[in-house]
Amino acid sequence: MRERSVDCRVPLTRVTISPGDKLVAFLIEVTRDRVGILRDITDVLSDLGLNLHNISAYVEGGRGAIYLVVNISGKPESIINDIKDKFSSINGIGRILYQISEREGLLIDTLNFPLMRCDDRIFTLTKESWKTLTSDLIAILGSEAYHAIIYRIGYEMGKGFAENYVDIARRTGIEEPMDVIRYVMSGMLTASGWGRSSLELGEDTLRVKIEENLEAEASPKSSEPSCYFTKGVITGALTRILRSPVEVKETKCRAAGDEYCEFIVRY
Amino acid sequence: MIHGPLEGRYFSIKSPLLTVSPGKDLLIFYLEILRDRPGILAEVTRELSSRGMNILSNLTHVTEGKGLIVIIAERSGDADIEELKKHLGSIEGIGSVEYEESRIKGLLIPSRLFPLVRDGTRIVAFNVRAIKYLSEELSRILGSSASGAILFRIGYEMGRGFAVDHLKMAERVGLNDPFEILRKISAPLYTCSGYGIASLEEAGGVFSLRIRENFEAIDRTSKEPLCYMTKGMWKGGLEYVFRRSISIEEVRCKAKGDEYCEFKIEIPRG
Numbered sequence: 001m002r003e004r005s006v007d008c009r010v011p012l013t014r015v016t017i018s019p020g021d022k023l024v025a026f027l028i029e030v031t032r033d034r035v036g037i038l039r040d041i042t043d044v045l046s047d048l049g050l051n052l053h054n055i056s057a058y059v060e061g062g063r064g065a066i067y068l069v070v071n072i073s074g075k076p077e078s079i080i081n082d083i084k085d086k087f088s089s090i091n092g093i094g095r096i097l098y099q100i101s102e103r104e105g106l107l108i109d110t111l112n113f114p115l116m117r118c119d120d121r122i123f124t125l126t127k128e129s130w131k132t133l134t135s136d137l138i139a140i141l142g143s144e145a146y147h148a149i150i151y152r153i154g155y156e157m158g159k160g161f162a163e164n165y166v167d168i169a170r171r172t173g174i175e176e177p178m179d180v181i182r183y184v185m186s187g188m189l190t191a192s193g194w195g196r197s198s199l200e201l202g203e204d205t206l207r208v209k210i211e212e213n214l215e216a217e218a219s220p221k222s223s224e225p226s227c228y229f230t231k232g233v234i235t236g237a238l239t240r241i242l243r244s245p246v247e248v249k250e251t252k253c254r255a256a257g258d259e260y261c262e263f264i265v266r267y
Numbered sequence: 268m269i270h271g272p273l274e275g276r277y278f279s280i281k282s283p284l285l286t287v288s289p290g291k292d293l294l295i296f297y298l299e300i301l302r303d304r305p306g307i308l309a310e311v312t313r314e315l316s317s318r319g320m321n322i323l324s325n326l327t328h329v330t331e332g333k334g335l336i337v338i339i340a341e342r343s344g345d346a347d348i349e350e351l352k353k354h355l356g357s358i359e360g361i362g363s364v365e366y367e368e369s370r371i372k373g374l375l376i377p378s379r380l381f382p383l384v385r386d387g388t389r390i391v392a393f394n395v396r397a398i399k400y401l402s403e404e405l406s407r408i409l410g411s412s413a414s415g416a417i418l419f420r421i422g423y424e425m426g427r428g429f430a431v432d433h434l435k436m437a438e439r440v441g442l443n444d445p446f447e448i449l450r451k452i453s454a455p456l457y458t459c460s461g462y463g464i465a466s467l468e469e470a471g472g473v474f475s476l477r478i479r480e481n482f483e484a485i486d487r488t489s490k491e492p493l494c495y496m497t498k499g500m501w502k503g504g505l506e507y508v509f510r511r512s513i514s515i516e517e518v519r520c521k522a523k524g525d526e527y528c529e530f531k532i533e534i535p536r537g
Binding site for chain 1: 279280281282283284285286287289297298299305306308309312313322323324325326327328329330331335337362363364365370371372373374376377378379380381382383384385386388389390391392393394395396397398399400401404405417420421424425427428429431432436439440441442447450451452455456458459460461462464480482485
């Protein structure tokens with residue numbers, strides 16, 4: 001029997017929707033991690049007869065944070081201070097912040113700011129936002145001008161992304177440009193949520209395969225490859241990493257009915 | 268509303284999307300939690316520690332008793348990873364277990380943490396520095412006013428896209444009033460999405476939108492306010508939500524040396 005794969009969708013940002021419920025989020029600093037600290041936290045809530053909606057814990061080098069959302073419907077507001085006091089008395093816990101839902105049933109996390117990926121600050125965009133951005137720009141500019149502009153934006157952003165890739169590579173002792181592409185750039189396209197990316201290096205060509213490419217999935221059906229932003233990002237990033245111009249052609253596209261997007265790079 | 272000290276509140280839940288730890292052989296484990304119970308994480312970490320594996324970080328997320336444990340660890344020389352995987356899978360409450368090894372020493376970019384989501388919606392993450400490079404390059408090529416106009420337009424369309432999401436969210440929780448949507452959804456989501464810490468105040472029909480640590484002003488200097496994209500985002504979003512033309516002006520900017528970025532917004536009565 002084939003083993004079921006793990007669902008690895010971890011929320012990068014947190015929005016809790018539970019219509020009608022009064023929600024409170026706590027962000028708890030862990031100053032000294034120890035066995036049983038999470039159990040102590042959840043015990044506080046069960047002793048008070050409260051329902052835990054969700055909990056995330058992050059620990060690195062014995063320090064970290066616990067974020068949890070609890071449903072306090074039907075309880076007096078004073079219970080928040082009771083929870084806070086009980087959390088404070090737990091061994092290994094430091095500062096405690098909390099956020100009360102301003103609208104019943106909706107809690108948008110503003111405690112976990114800034115969003116970080118390793119040492120870099122990041123921001124996010126939803127697939128729907130991207131879809132509206134592109135469809136509105138096409139309606140205003142026409143598709144030809146849109147393609148040229150979105151390619152240019154992708155190109156400049158790709159150069160910016162590459163500065164980050166080169167920096168990560170330098171910190172881990174990678175110097176060869178091809179190794180930066182192989183070990184950093186490909187993974188980072190996936191880690192950005194843009195698409196599952198893989199590379200095949202040839203003698204003077206590079207094949208970049210992107211599954212579930214966000215740009216293609218947010219684009220209208222097309223008779224030809226239409227991922228101009230992605231093409232721009234790849235071109236800009238490779239131009240910066242290789243320090244010489246490259247030629248990139250999208251040969252397959254999910255928006256055009258292919259299984260995945262494919263870019264052939266000549267360098 | 269946040270309760271607690273704002274200063275120095277940089278402890279947060281981090282994403283394990285990238286680990287840089289020079290010289291170390293890294294591994295990432297993904298453990299499915301089928302039935303959460305007290306002590307499950309302790310049992311998991313004990314299995315790794317008993318094999319001499321140093322845990323660099325772990326992220327656990329549980330909703331309604333089900334969830335995921337992600338552990339990034341340093342491989343010890345003699346640990347049998349397949350044997351460890353079997354043991355981890357036999358822990359009560361744990362389902363499937365998977366792992367990935369770093370392809371190069373000291374660098375782990377997991378391929379399994381995909382797609383990125385927020386409330387079930389797919390999202391994409393950008394490094395804030397990409398915006399700096401984008402606007403500096405556009406400015407160099409086109410000049411600062413053409414660059415500002417393009418960034419404003421992009422922001423405007425992004426803002427309309429955000430507003431589509433905001434209205435859907437508002438509908439799910441029964442919010443109809445545009446001002447309430449602005450206060451309770453648009454401003455907190457701006458922060459939640461990593462753009463900046465947004466807060467709104469109103470005086471005599473004029474809104475003051477303050478944004479601390481705004482993504483567009485970070486690491487930049489200018490004589491004039493330069494958050495063109497941000498201005499476009501809020502104008503586009505507000506016009507979509509309010510269904511009328513609004514005016515917005517940036518009056519303070521962190522890039523100009525102000526403590527925060529501030530926008531004056533006038534929303535004509537409908």
